[in-house]
Amino acid sequence: MSLALGNTRTAQLPPNVNRILLVKNLPFKITSEEMFSLFGKYGAIRQIRIGNAQKTRGTAFVVYEDIYDAKEACEHLQGFNVSGRYLVLLYYQTNHKP
Secondary structure (H helix, E strand, C coil), X not given: CCCHHHCHHHCCCCCCXXXXXXXECCCCCCCHHHXXXXXXXXXXXXXXXXXXXXXXXCCEEEEECCHHHHHHXXXXXXXXXXXXXXXXXXXXXXXXCC
């Protein structure tokens, strides 16, 4: 399926896509400034939460203002090498059960 004239902002997004990215395999010593520098290239960021507890080290949540910016960041930074570690990006999914 091709997009008309490359306008990705009007395309229908899959249901799993949202503004919140879960980032795994981060270097333990990464700073918030480095995170904003890396992820800010793809759009306005509302919040970044870096895990600092023993079980959450190496992970972070990145919340974008716009869902299309989150999609672009996820596509471009999947497998990106940061200090010898390859990033794993997932869309955050809440497990709502009726």
